[in-house]
Amino acid sequence: MGAPKNMIKGFIFMGIYITITIVIPYLTFTYIKGLEIEGIPIILSQEDYDTIIYWVTAFGLVISGCAFFTFSSPKQSIRKGSFALIQVILNCLYLWSYKFSGATDIQIDISGGGINGYVILGIQQFILVFMGIYFLTITIKIYDLVDFTVNREKIRKKRWGIV
Amino acid sequence: MRPARVFRWIVRIFILILTASMSLVSILGGMSAVNILGDSNNIQVPYGSVSFYHTGPLAGWNLTVPFLINNTGYFDLTSFEIGISIEMSYNLSLNEIIFNGNQNFDDIPNGEILVDFFFITGFTKSYPLTGPPSFNCDITASGSYSLNLISFEIHILNYNLI
Numbered sequence: 064m065g066a067p068k069n070m071i072k073g074f075i076f077m078g079i080y081i082t083i084t085i086v087i088p089y090l091t092f093t094y095i096k097g098l099e100i101e102g103i104p105i106i107l108s109q110e111d112y113d114t115i116i117y118w119v120t121a122f123g124l125v126i127s128g129c130a131f132f133t134f135s136s137p138k139q140s141i142r143k144g145s146f147a148l149i150q151v152i153l154n155c156l157y158l159w160s161y162k163f164s165g166a167t168d169i170q171i172d173i174s175g176g177g178i179n180g181y182v183i184l185g186i187q188q189f190i191l192v193f194m195g196i197y198f199l200t201i202t203i204k205i206y207d208l209v210d211f212t213v214n215r216e217k218i219r220k221k222r223w224g225i226v
Numbered sequence: 227m228r229p230a231r232v233f234r235w236i237v238r239i240f241i242l243i244l245t246a247s248m249s250l251v252s253i254l255g256g257m258s259a260v261n262i263l264g265d266s267n268n269i270q271v272p273y274g275s276v277s278f279y280h281t282g283p284l285a286g287w288n289l290t291v292p293f294l295i296n297n298t299g300y301f302d303l304t305s306f307e308i309g310i311s312i313e314m315s316y317n318l319s320l321n322e323i324i325f326n327g328n329q330n331f332d333d334i335p336n337g338e339i340l341v342d343f344f345f346i347t348g349f350t351k352s353y354p355l356t357g358p359p360s361f362n363c364d365i366t367a368s369g370s371y372s373l374n375l376i377s378f379e380i381h382i383l384n385y386n387l388i
Contacts, residue, residue, distance in 0.1 A: 091256065094260075173380075173382070177386075178382055178385065179382070179383050179384060180365075180380065180381045180382040180383045181381050181383075182378065182379065182380050182381070183378065183379040183381075184376065184377075184378050185376065185377040185378065185379075186375070186376050188374065188375045188376070188377070189252075189372070189375040189376055192248060192375060193248060196241060196244045196245055196248065199237070199240075199241050199244070200241055202237075203234060203237050203238060203241065206234065206237075207234065210230045210231075210234070214228065214230065217228070
């Protein structure tokens with residue numbers, strides 16, 4: 064695949080990652096913030112909301128930038144392998160950011176209609192299962208990187224059509 | 227294809243299946259939350275009125291909290307538990323917790339409605355009351371959703387019984 068096509072591929076995947084890591088979480092937390100149960104508004108504190116959105120956006124941007132370099136690199140190149148590995152590690156940090164931004168135990172206040180209280184949503188188990196999947200992904204990315212390095216000549220010959 | 231790439235593809239397909247499953251669970255979990263929480267009739271605690279009978283300082287009392295949960299989501303609601311702590315306030319400034327306990331309920335399969343009630347009974351010991359006591363309670367409802375991957379706790383504080 065030529066360089067322009069690789070660039071387009073990089074931009075497309077960057078767009079996909081922006082949607083997955085920034086847009087969808089942003090819309091989800093904004094939805095939770097304005098939710099009502101039995102007509103009673105639930106309140107995700109502005110401070111919590113800002114912290115969650117800050118970390119999600121920060122890591123989302125770095126992951127999306129990394130996705131561009133990963134997907135615009137030539138197939139089976141060391142550059143692609145390196146960026147892919149960095150990207151997966153960043154994905155782990157992104158998931159972990161849900162934990163240290165407080166998003167794994169979201170506390171939402173309930174106030175109104177003579178009822179006061181709060182709701183806690185725990186998604187820690189969910190995050191841990193995803194971390195397990197990412198561990199497997201990191202393993203395969205390291206394997207890729209070693210493979211791309213060891214078989215560098217063979218890959219280059221195949222890429223340039225040298226028999 | 228090089229043998230190294232065959233091994234890689236096998237592991238990648240396995241990871242892809244895992245990731246796709248988890249993504250599906252995430253999407254269905256989110257849609258379940260929208261379905262359940264989007265309609266205020268799906269969760270009604272209390273469902274009707276809370277009945278609390280207490281006739282005097284040495285008499286028995288009982289509390290019934292009816293509730294309705296309509297699981298319109300895609301997963302079963304499991305480990306559903308309601309906890310209540312009742313505090314009696316008397317003689318203007320004295321408080322005492324007269325009950326603190328939990329009750330477990332059956333799992334609520336997706337698409338089904340659970341109409342049940344939390345019922346407790348007890349006896350108050352002798353108090354030197356100078357006036358009618360008042361009773362407040364803290365209600366906690368907890369459970370798990372999305373194949374037990376998401377847990378929730380609902381805390382209602384200082385709900386006035388009498």
